[in-house]
Amino acid sequence: MKRIFLGSFVKEKPLYDLFEHVQVVFNRETLIKWTRTPENLHLTWHFFGETPLKKIYQIQEALYDVLDKQFIVDVHITGIDFFNRRNKPAVLYAVLSDSSGRLQHLFDQIQHQLYVHQLIQQPAERFVPHITLGRIKKVSSNFYDVLKVTNEQFQFIAVKIVIPQIIESILTPHGALYKPFKI
Numbered sequence: 534m535k536r537i538f539l540g541s542f543v544k545e546k547p548l549y550d551l552f553e554h555v556q557v558v559f560n561r562e563t564l565i566k567w568t569r570t571p572e573n574l575h576l577t578w579h580f581f582g583e584t585p586l587k588k589i590y591q592i593q594e595a596l597y598d599v600l601d602k603q604f605i606v607d608v609h610i611t612g613i614d615f616f617n618r619r620n621k622p623a624v625l626y627a628v629l630s631d632s633s634g635r636l637q638h639l640f641d642q643i644q645h646q647l648y649v650h651q652l653i654q655q656p657a658e659r660f661v662p663h664i665t666l667g668r669i670k671k672v673s674s675n676f677y678d679v680l681k682v683t684n685e686q687f688q689f690i691a692v693k694i695v696i697p698q699i700i701e702s703i704l705t706p707h708g709a710l711y712k713p714f715k716i
Contacts (some may be wrong), residue, residue: 534583535584536582536615536701536702537581537582537701537702537714538580538700538702539574539581539592539596539643539697539699541578541697541698542696542711543576543664544572544699545690546691548571548574548627548664551610552571552574555613555625555666556666556667558679559625561679563596563669563671564670564672565666565668565670566670567666568667568708569708569711574664574666575662577665578640578643578697586624589670589714591650593699595646595647595649595652596631596643596646598646599639601696602696604695604696604697605694606609607632607691608629608631608662608691608692608695609630609632609688609692610664611689612627612689613625613627613666613683613687614626614680615669622672623646624665624702625665626665626666627666627668627699631711633703636660636662637660637662637696640662640677644656647680658715669691691715699713699714700712701714
């Protein structure tokens with residue numbers, strides 16, 4: 534068994550700089566469990582969780598046309614936002630704007646292949662392209678103001694290539710470590 538997901542690491546220096554800046558700014562305002570390192574920043578296509586090796590091999594076969602291949606995209610990181618859970622901020626993330634629709638098309642292709650090969654029960658209905666920066670544990674009253682100011686000062690970051698991979702998530706006391714799955 535391996536804890537896995539399909540994802541694409543986003544290795545852009547401006548994203549790493551943004552990540553460091555956001556950590557400094559938000560650490561004053563909230564308690565966040567940050568993504569472990571900038572090199573761990575990624576776009577998630579599908580999370581599987583604990584998965585038997587046999588199923589991982591089936592995923593590799595089903596997604597042969599997309600895994601470890603470069604896809605040219607015209608995507609921009611356009612700001613910082615958060616997902617709510619139980620009406621509270623839960624995940625801080627970098628927003629990905631996909632004006633070309635290329636990410637959505639690739640997502641739909643991945644979901645279709647997983648469904649056709651009976652590796653998921655049904656394709657996901659919604660895709661929100663994003664890069665998780667951290668899990669929010671507690672916010673202060675200034676959290677929303679800091680988010681607004683950060684977004685007002687934000688400069689777009691271009692992302693030109695995505696490479697879908699099977700990524701292993703290794704849980705440690707210091708947070709999850711992500712690395713490409715190797716047989």
